[in-house]
Amino acid sequence: xxxxxxSVLDRSRTREGHTxxxxxxxxxxxxxxLERLGYHxxxxxxxxxxxxxxxxxxxxxxxxxxxxxxxxxxGTGGVMLPNHRPLVVAEQxxxxxxxxxGRIDMGLGRSVGFTDGVRRALGRDKGDAEDFxxxxxxxxxxxxxxxxxxxxxxxxxxxxxxxxxxxxxxGAGIAARAGLPMVIGDLRNxxxxxxxxxHYRDRFRPSAWAPEPYVVVSGTIAVADTPEExxxxxxxxxxxxxxxxxxxxxxxxxxxERVEALAMTGKERDFYESGLTGHIAGxxxxxxxxxETLLKETGAQELLVTTSTYDREALLDSYRRxxxxxxx
Numbered sequence: 001x002x003x004x005x006x007s008v009l010d011r012s013r014t015r016e017g018h019t020x021x022x023x024x025x026x027x028x029x030x031x032x033x034l035e036r037l038g039y040h041x042x043x044x045x046x047x048x049x050x051x052x053x054x055x056x057x058x059x060x061x062x063x064x065x066x067x068x069x070x071x072x073x074x075g076t077g078g079v080m081l082p083n084h085r086p087l088v089v090a091e092q093x094x095x096x097x098x099x100x101x102g103r104i105d106m107g108l109g110r111s112v113g114f115t116d117g118v119r120r121a122l123g124r125d126k127g128d129a130e131d132f133x134x135x136x137x138x139x140x141x142x143x144x145x146x147x148x149x150x151x152x153x154x155x156x157x158x159x160x161x162x163x164x165x166x167x168x169x170x171g172a173g174i175a176a177r178a179g180l181p182m183v184i185g186d187l188r189n190x191x192x193x194x195x196x197x198x199h200y201r202d203r204f205r206p207s208a209w210a211p212e213p214y215v216v217v218s219g220t221i222a223v224a225d226t227p228e229e230x231x232x233x234x235x236x237x238x239x240x241x242x243x244x245x246x247x248x249x250x251x252x253x254x255x256x257e258r259v260e261a262l263a264m265t266g267k268e269r270d271f272y273e274s275g276l277t278g279h280i281a282g283x284x285x286x287x288x289x290x291x292e293t294l295l296k297e298t299g300a301q302e303l304l305v306t307t308s309t310y311d312r313e314a315l316l317d318s319y320r321r322x323x324x325x326x327x328x
Contacts, residue, residue: 001292005302006326007041008034008319009077009218012055013237013308014252023054024061026312031065033316035072037323040302042069043077043107049118052240052250059092066100075105077183077218077304078166081135082112083122087153090142094156107183108136109166110174114250133174136165140178140209163209164216172196179207183304187219188278190297197298217294218304222281223321224314230281232256233318236310238275245271253310288325 010030014023031042044061047053055061058076066074074096079089096104110132113119119126140163142153165175167184175182176199184196197215204213220237224230236253239262244250246268264272280290291303305322309315 001288001325002295004291004295004300004326005040006038006323007043007073007216007302007304008039009043009045009304009306011045011047011053011306011308012061014052014054015236015310016252016254016258018252020054024064027055027061028064028068030312030316030319031069031072031074034319035069037320038327039072039319039323041073041075041105043075043105043304045077046080046083046109048083048113048122050114050250052252059089059096062104063096063099066096066103071103073103073105074100075162075164076107078107078109078164080109080111080113081132081139082110082124082129086135086139087142087147087151089139090153090156093161094143094153094159097159097161098155104161105164106161107164107166108139110168110171132170133177136163136174136178139163144208167196167200172200173203176200176203176213177205179205179210181210181214181216183216183218185218185304185306186278187217187221187280187294190294193217194297197300214302215298215300216302216304217298217300218306220279220281220307221287221291221303221305221318221322222279222307222309223284223287223318223325225283227282227286229314230283230287230318231276233307233309233311233314234276234279234281235259237308238272241275242268242271253308255310284321284325287322291326 010027012023012027034042044058045055046058062074093106110129112124112129143156145157164181167182182200201213222230222233235256239259
């Protein structure tokens, strides 16, 4: 297949029998390997109060990743802007860009937490997500020095940190109106994703940040020797998602063999089987064919891989194989 920019979002997923600090160190170690494999960027995420995710402070973790690498771009997928004051976000990314010039990305989302308890702890509610477009404009203004407050964001003002909008729901329209690159998923609903991309391209307004549309397609991709081995990479996350849908908690990732031995209720089994479908998984040849189709259908300039699994060695092997088939 033709070469394509290839990047990774690692959510610092915790694993059964392993600690949150281990999950964070796993992310840093993975970033070093991705750099060696020629990946374009590595991003980290923001989640609060989730037992299965250690990454709660993305700009802090991004600093650790950038400090442990030399060339790969580092950013967030994303900072959830409604949770923060735009000035503070600008200052944080200004510090990152100052320390690691030319390597920092600012991926921004509009989530305000998964549960009512988390939102209360953050001092936010669901309605705060509706202010995302205003918050985004304010944030970008701090880099341009246009705040009507007369305050200047140091050291952000005058720096250029590429912003990306994580397109969920209204995100495609917001990215288009702001003239920003867009990250969109997931691969399990291709038709909805294509509609979002078309909406974005049709309404895109060139800006100082991006002269033309830039689409990053995100999703789970698994590559292995056999289709069965690739599918096994998907099992821990599929079960964890099914458990969250039926029990209300998002647990650490279990080993695939433990999941395969579990007795599930009919409802759990339905969610679990659904979680295994729609992703791109298989051998190198199978994945290359699916990716060619995906890129042809979407015209995306970049792939952001979001795979999580228990077996970190198998995950790294998948990333090695993926890099080989997308490098042309």
